[in-house]
Amino acid sequence: MKKLINNAEDVIDEQLKGLASAHSELDVHFDPKFVCVAEGVKDRVAVVSGGGAGHEPLHAGYVGMGMLDAACPGQVFTSPTPDQMVEACKAVNGGKGILQIVKNYTGDVMNFQMAADLLRDEGIEVRNIVIDDDVALKDSLYTAGRRGLGTTVIAEKVCGAAALEGYDLDQLAALCRKVNTFGKSMGMALTSCMTPQNGTPSFELPEDEMEIGIGIHGEPGTERSKIKSADEVTEILTTRILEDEAYVRSLSEWDPESESWVDVEVTDIRFESGDEVIAMVNGMGGTPLSELYTVYGKLAEVAERHGIKIVRNLVGNYITSLEMAGMSITLVKVDEEILRLFDAPVKTPALRWGI
Template sequence: MKKLINNAEDVTLEQLKGFGLAHPEIEVHFDPNYVAVAGGVQNRVAVVSGGGAGHEPLHGGYVGMGMLDAACPGQTFTSPTPDQMYEAGKAVNGGKGILQIIKNYTGDVLNFRMAADLLRDEGIDVRNVVIDDDVALKDSLYTAGRRGLGTTVIAEKVCGAASQEGYDLDRLEALCKKVNIHGKSMGMALTPCTTPQNGTPSFELAEDEMEIGIGIHGEPGTERMPIKSADEITEILATRILEDGAYTRELTEWDSEKGDWVDVEVKDITFQSGDEVIAIVNSMGATPISELYTVYAKLAEVAEKHGVKIVRKLIGHYITSLEMAGVSITLVKADEEILRLYDAPVNTPALRWGV
C-alpha cells in the first residue's frame, strides 16, 4: 500500500502540524498532543473527546464552535494517553465541568477514566459517556461490548450545541446518554486497510469477498461473504439496524453521590414505525461519495418500508478507517430536543452550517 508519509513513526505528529497550519483558528498542542478551541472555554461545560488517529475527520475535525472544545489524537488506531486528556481537559475547563465522549474500545475507556480521576483531583467535575452503537456484535477481541461508531459524531454535535446553549453538566450527561441509546450503526468493508506503522493489510479479502460488521480499527468483521450489489449490501446493514432489538448491557459511569465508578444497566431503544431519524452514510475511507449516494437511495427506501422517516442526513467521510473501502450506516432516533440541537450552528473544519 502506497501512502503519502515520511517516517511511519512520525505520521501523527506531522499530520497534527499540517492540521494546525491549515486551521489556525484551532490551537494545536504538542507533548502531549491535543487540539482545542482557541481561547479556551468560558463559563460553560467543556466537551472533550478523542481516540486513535486514522479515523479523520474524527475527532480533531469536529473541534470548534458548536461541537467539541478539545480532542486528543492517539497514534494510528491507538488510544490517546491519560496525560493528553488531562492536559486537554485543564486547557478547556470553563469552570462548569467537563463531559468526555468516548467510543467503546477498552483502551479509550480506561485511559479516559484515568484522566477523569486526575482532573477530579484538581477539583474539576468530569463525566464520561461511552458510545456503543455497533449492532454487529455484543463482544469482540477488540472491545468489551458493542463498539462505538457513527453515533459518536451525532453525540459530539448535539452535546456541543447543548453546551453552547448553557446545559449544566448533569443535563448534558443525560443528553449524551440519550443520544447513545437512540443510535445504532453497522459497517462493512470491500478491502482491508494498512496502518503506516505495520505496512501490511489488517486482514485478507479475496477479490470476490466482502466483510460485514467491521469496526474502525482495521479489525475484520463478524461475517465474510461473496460480494453483493450496493442495494443488497445496504439492505443487509439497514435491516439489521432497523430491526435490532433493545440491547441491554452494563456500562461504568461516575456516581457523583457515591464518589466512585459504578456499573449501571443500559438498554437501547428499538426503531418503531413513525420514528424520525438522523442518518449517516459514511465512507470508511476510500469509497467515493458518488457510491455513497447509491447507498443512501436504497437506505431511504428500506427506512420508508419500516415506517421510519429520515429527517436529516450526512453523506460523506465522517468516521473513517484509513484507506478502507466500505461504508457504515448510522441511524439516530431524533426527538425535538435532539433535532433542535443538531440544527444549531456549528463551525468546525469538518462540519459547518448556520454561520
C-alpha cells in the same frame, strides 16, 4: 504500501502541523498531543473526546464552535494516553466541568477513566459517557460489548450545541446518554487497510469477498461473503439496524454521590414505525462519494418501507479507517431536543452549517 507520508514515525505530528497551518482558529499542542479551540471556554461545560488517529476527521476535525472544545489523537488505531486527556481538559476547563465522550473500546474506556480520576483530584468535575452503537455484535476481542461507531459524531454535535446553550454537566451527561441509546450503526468493508507503521493489511480479504460488521480499527467483521450489489449490502445493514432488538447492558459511569465508578444499566431503543431519524452514510476512507449516494438512495427506500422518516442526513467521510473501502450506516432517532441541537450552528474543519 502507497501512502502520502514521509516517515511512518512522524505521521501524527505532521498531520497536526498541517491542521494547525490550515485552521488558525485551533490551538494544536504536541507535548502532549491535543487540539483545542483557540478562544478557550468560559463559564460553561467543555466537551472533549479523542481516540486513535486513522479515523479522520474524527475527532480533531470536529473541534470548533458548536461541537468539541478539545480532542486528543492517539497513535494510529491506539487510544490516547491519560496525560493527553488531562492536559486537553485543563486547557478548555471553563469552570463548569468536563463531559468526555468515549467510544467503547477497552483502551479508550480505561484511559479516559484514569484521566477523569486525575482531573477530579485537581478539583475538576468530569462525566464520561460511553458510545456503544454497533449492532453487529455484543462482544468481541476488541471491546467489552458493542463498539462505538457513527453515533459518536452525532453525540459530539448535539452535546457541543447543548454546551453552548448552557446545559450543566448532569444535563449534558443525560443528553449524551440519550443520544447513545437512540443510535444504532453497522459497517462493512470491501478491502482491509494498512497502518503506516506496519505496512501490511490488517486482515486478508480476497478480491471477490466482502466483510460485514467490521469495526473502525481494521478489525475483521462478524461474517464474510461473496461481494453483493450496493442495494443488497444496504438492505442487509439497514434491516439489521432497524430490526435490532433493545439491547440491555451495563456501562461504567462516575457516581458523584458515592464518588466511585458504578455500572449503570442502559437499554437501547428499538426503532418503530413513525420514528424520525438522522441518517448517516459514512465512508470508511476509500469509497467514492458517488457510491455512498447510491447507498443512501437504497437506505431511504428501506427506511420508508419500515415506516421510518429520515429528517436529516449526512453522506460522506465522517469516521474512517484509513484507506479502507467500505461504509457504515448510522440511524439516530430524534426528538425535539436532539433535532434542535443538531440543527444549531456549527463551525469545525469537517462539519459546518448555520454560520
